[in-house]
Amino acid sequence: MNTLHDDAVLAQHNLTRDEYALIVKLIGREPNLTELGIFSAMWSEHCSYKSSKVFLKDLPTKASNVVQGPGENAGIIDIGDGQVIVFKIESHNHPSFIEPFQGAATGVGGILRDIFTMGARPVALMDSLRFGPLDNPRNRSIMEGVVSGISSYGNSIGVPTIGGEVYFDECYSLNPLVNVFCLGLAEKDKIFYAKTEAPGNAILYVGAKTGRDGIHGASMASQEFGEDTEAKRPNVQVGDPFKEKLLVEACLEVMERRIIIGIQDMGAAGLTCSTTEMPAKSGNGVEIDLDLVPQREKGMTPYEILLSESQERMLIAARPDQVPAVKAAFAKWDLDAVEIGKVTDGGRLKCRFHGEIVVDVPVTAVVDLCPAYQRPWKEPVTPARRAAAIAIPLPTNYTDILRRLLSSPTIANKEWVYRQYDHMVQTNTALLPGGGAAVLRIRGSKKGLAMTLDGNGRYAGLDPRTGGKAAVAEACRNLACVGARPIGVTNCLNFGNPEKPEVMGQFKAAVEGLSEGCRAFGIAVTGGNVSFYNETEGLAIDPTPVLGIVGLVEDIDRIVTPGFKGAGDTVILLGDNAEDFGGTEYLEVIGGTNDGPPPDIDLDREIAVQETLLQAITEGLVRSANDPSEGGLAVCAAECAFHSPEKIGCDLAFDEDLRPDAVLFGESQARILLTVRPENARRVLDIAETRGVPARAVGTTGGAALRIRVGGKLLVDLPVAEAYRLWMDAIPNYFAATKSST
Amino acid sequence: MKFGVVVFPGSNCDADAYHAFKDALGQPTTYLWHKDHDLQGVDCVVLPGGFSYGDYLRSGAIARFSPLMQEVREFAGKGGLVLGICNGFQVLLELNLLPGAMLRNKRLKFLCQYVTIRVENDRTPFTRKGTKDQILRIPIAHFDGNWYAPPDTLKEVEDNGQVIFRYCDPEGRLTPESNVNGSLNSIAGLSNKNGNVMGMMPHPERAVESILGSEDGLVVLRSLLEKIS
Numbered sequence: 018m019n020t021l022h023d024d025a026v027l028a029q030h031n032l033t034r035d036e037y038a039l040i041v042k043l044i045g046r047e048p049n050l051t052e053l054g055i056f057s058a059m060w061s062e063h064c065s066y067k068s069s070k071v072f073l074k075d076l077p078t079k080a081s082n083v084v085q086g087p088g089e090n091a092g093i094i095d096i097g098d099g100q101v102i103v104f105k106i107e108s109h110n111h112p113s114f115i116e117p118f119q120g121a122a123t124g125v126g127g128i129l130r131d132i133f134t135m136g137a138r139p140v141a142l143m144d145s146l147r148f149g150p151l152d153n154p155r156n157r158s159i160m161e162g163v164v165s166g167i168s169s170y171g172n173s174i175g176v177p178t179i180g181g182e183v184y185f186d187e188c189y190s191l192n193p194l195v196n197v198f199c200l201g202l203a204e205k206d207k208i209f210y211a212k213t214e215a216p217g218n219a220i221l222y223v224g225a226k227t228g229r230d231g232i233h234g235a236s237m238a239s240q241e242f243g244e245d246t247e248a249k250r251p252n253v254q255v256g257d258p259f260k261e262k263l264l265v266e267a268c269l270e271v272m273e274r275r276i277i278i279g280i281q282d283m284g285a286a287g288l289t290c291s292t293t294e295m296p297a298k299s300g301n302g303v304e305i306d307l308d309l310v311p312q313r314e315k316g317m318t319p320y321e322i323l324l325s326e327s328q329e330r331m332l333i334a335a336r337p338d339q340v341p342a343v344k345a346a347f348a349k350w351d352l353d354a355v356e357i358g359k360v361t362d363g364g365r366l367k368c369r370f371h372g373e374i375v376v377d378v379p380v381t382a383v384v385d386l387c388p389a390y391q392r393p394w395k396e397p398v399t400p401a402r403r404a405a406a407i408a409i410p411l412p413t414n415y416t417d418i419l420r421r422l423l424s425s426p427t428i429a430n431k432e433w434v435y436r437q438y439d440h441m442v443q444t445n446t447a448l449l450p451g452g453g454a455a456v457l458r459i460r461g462s463k464k465g466l467a468m469t470l471d472g473n474g475r476y477a478g479l480d481p482r483t484g485g486k487a488a489v490a491e492a493c494r495n496l497a498c499v500g501a502r503p504i505g506v507t508n509c510l511n512f513g514n515p516e517k518p519e520v521m522g523q524f525k526a527a528v529e530g531l532s533e534g535c536r537a538f539g540i541a542v543t544g545g546n547v548s549f550y551n552e553t554e555g556l557a558i559d560p561t562p563v564l565g566i567v568g569l570v571e572d573i574d575r576i577v578t579p580g581f582k583g584a585g586d587t588v589i590l591l592g593d594n595a596e597d598f599g600g601t602e603y604l605e606v607i608g609g610t611n612d613g614p615p616p617d618i619d620l621d622r623e624i625a626v627q628e629t630l631l632q633a634i635t636e637g638l639v640r641s642a643n644d645p646s647e648g649g650l651a652v653c654a655a656e657c658a659f660h661s662p663e664k665i666g667c668d669l670a671f672d673e674d675l676r677p678d679a680v681l682f683g684e685s686q687a688r689i690l691l692t693v694r695p696e697n698a699r700r701v702l703d704i705a706e707t708r709g710v711p712a713r714a715v716g717t718t719g720g721a722a723l724r725i726r727v728g729g730k731l732l733v734d735l736p737v738a739e740a741y742r743l744w745m746d747a748i749p750n751y752f753a754a755t756k757s758s759t
Numbered sequence: 760m761k762f763g764v765v766v767f768p769g770s771n772c773d774a775d776a777y778h779a780f781k782d783a784l785g786q787p788t789t790y791l792w793h794k795d796h797d798l799q800g801v802d803c804v805v806l807p808g809g810f811s812y813g814d815y816l817r818s819g820a821i822a823r824f825s826p827l828m829q830e831v832r833e834f835a836g837k838g839g840l841v842l843g844i845c846n847g848f849q850v851l852l853e854l855n856l857l858p859g860a861m862l863r864n865k866r867l868k869f870l871c872q873y874v875t876i877r878v879e880n881d882r883t884p885f886t887r888k889g890t891k892d893q894i895l896r897i898p899i900a901h902f903d904g905n906w907y908a909p910p911d912t913l914k915e916v917e918d919n920g921q922v923i924f925r926y927c928d929p930e931g932r933l934t935p936e937s938n939v940n941g942s943l944n945s946i947a948g949l950s951n952k953n954g955n956v957m958g959m960m961p962h963p964e965r966a967v968e969s970i971l972g973s974e975d976g977l978v979v980l981r982s983l984l985e986k987i988s
Binding site for chain 2: 573
């Protein structure tokens, strides 16, 4: 009989009776409370992916350039010349809702550790953020906290935050999303993994001391713990970017000198995770003395020490003869490196506390044997074709709708956000934030790295499969617009409660969609993160798959930007317009019901359009490029004007037999608006024709207004200066209104 | 000419400064470790940007106690060239090698952006290559760059020609909008009375290559190579 822990204790540990029975079978006896805590943490959804892994198997994870796919701290892609990129995205949604500043800050700290633990110096951060509408003061306060948290951590540690995205929608009011991406650069022969290798190697604890913050299952009745245990603190982890900066330098130094064997950060599940995963990968065990673990507070129990999620800590395995040099290297940076145990034979984690063995479990049981669930799922109901389009009356004033779109926070300029991030430190940022993909030069070469985060929860909410595909298509399109070809993918899948068949169905469909997209582009997913349970008070978020895609730029001097480069250039549209209204920002702004299908994704067309652009860029023809996304062609053209230093306008004309609002504000995919010198227009149209891509000249740049004709009628006529002010001021105005004192 | 870039724990523009002096300026450059008592015979000490010691107390307040600062103080006292950039400027204020103090930016936000600054004094070792009223486009990235001093100090600084740079609009006018952080008299860069120690909030090392968007920072770097006449 399994009697040691009652149902309430199991419930607090999020373990079912069946899971408990499996634990008993695996370790050959009932676990004590500390061991139960270990299983609880490592078998949690967050660590084990038990609900998602059956579906994640569909993701394409192999490609010739993949050095490391999913399963390590981060993915690794070969970029040639002996160099690799190490990158990953991770969510910090829930902590950021509870405590926006520290939640977001520790999200940055966590993802940075995932990168430098593999031997890579972090060179770029990006964030995908989603909040509720800004007219609600609570949403403003969450946004303010999240942005300053990211700013505080990233700026201090000196890694530039070079891009990202910010969306606003009611569904994120009680479930803000904070997805943080980090990319590092390493030499291919200097990658480090989480491993312990031979028995007898030393286990060293480095970095910050362990406190009672972030303990999983810390709501346990306090009488179960030691008498001197203080009342439980709030479970908010607090970040210390200064400590992490020292940790980065010290860790990179011992890796560069190759005086360690393996290394892993202590993120979720803290010491438990690192002391089980590292030996599991090498087929060893680990024996540690918990009394030697540096502690911030007195009277901590084994349970607390093992499950604390205190930040800025790493675990290192080193040969005994390497230990003095490791300690000296950390001492140089005023950091402790404490030998807390040894690598052992036999594959068990043993923990000693006050001389007694308090934990003795097989590491593989903890790390690899968590059951995987095929949870019940229901195929999502996707909207019938064109339903929404029929319901919307034609607008009377198109210019005014463009004004409203430019003032919509989702579309408006995000300088209020990125000006708070140091996006230039490390002096590699070749393309500043604000205009699509971010670009870094790679020092010492002609190459560059472009990167972007993309996802559209509204599309995925209407049709998760299309939403998944759309995220891939748009991310690759953003890369193409600067002249980069995609080389690797990381994903952050934000969903509601997976125990609900509808949510599981959304998840399954979205993963299938993004798998299909990645396969079409020939790119592999090298890792990422699944965030379930984004539900508050019964309200779930729209399914929000966010993709981080990295692209390679062959010649950094050839990168293209969205801004018009001068008057008199020819504007060319690649791709076709259609009556796509579902999930559009246009419907949102005019208060329409957002129930139509999202824009279709034709992956073949998408690739052909992007290849056309890339070839034109390679031939040196393209002066500017931008893709219509939220707000459609009208907003796309406006952005090109805003990004030109002289704020050059344009005159465009479209003649197809479509609703004018669809032409101006519809969000059909696989389109790119580019400019060329007039003499080069023919060549670009020829390239498009060869590739079977519809393309046409739609106007010229020049003047001080955005003028767009549809079907011969001038429907949009707006001075660029006025449009620019609306676009620039929209977000600051929300915050200025609440701070009239400054 | 040999340059030394000081590394405090928490410095994060040390490598940027190193690259700028070594690669963009083409001069021998070395790192100087904060715990040492050795300036390694450099001709110019650079205190780089960053968050020395995390800047949890007050920007630069702890870094002033670093062992190496003793040598930096003596070096400056003997007329040696010292350039403080951003956090380095804050450290120079804390060391009392420059007058005044930094407050939080006027809108209480970290600011990372290009600004335009006007050369106020072109007769210093840091601006010899520039001309008075020349406008430079150089980025800033700081939370505490709102320079402040009591009225008599301000007057002295102005009267002595110690103001090296002021924030201005692209046409060179001093406007409230262009004074992004709220500094007194729009001061962006400041020297000591002798003119051998300068602090500036904008980052010249971030504007030394066209790929980064500006090469105007080279005006400051190249000035340091000019022979003193």
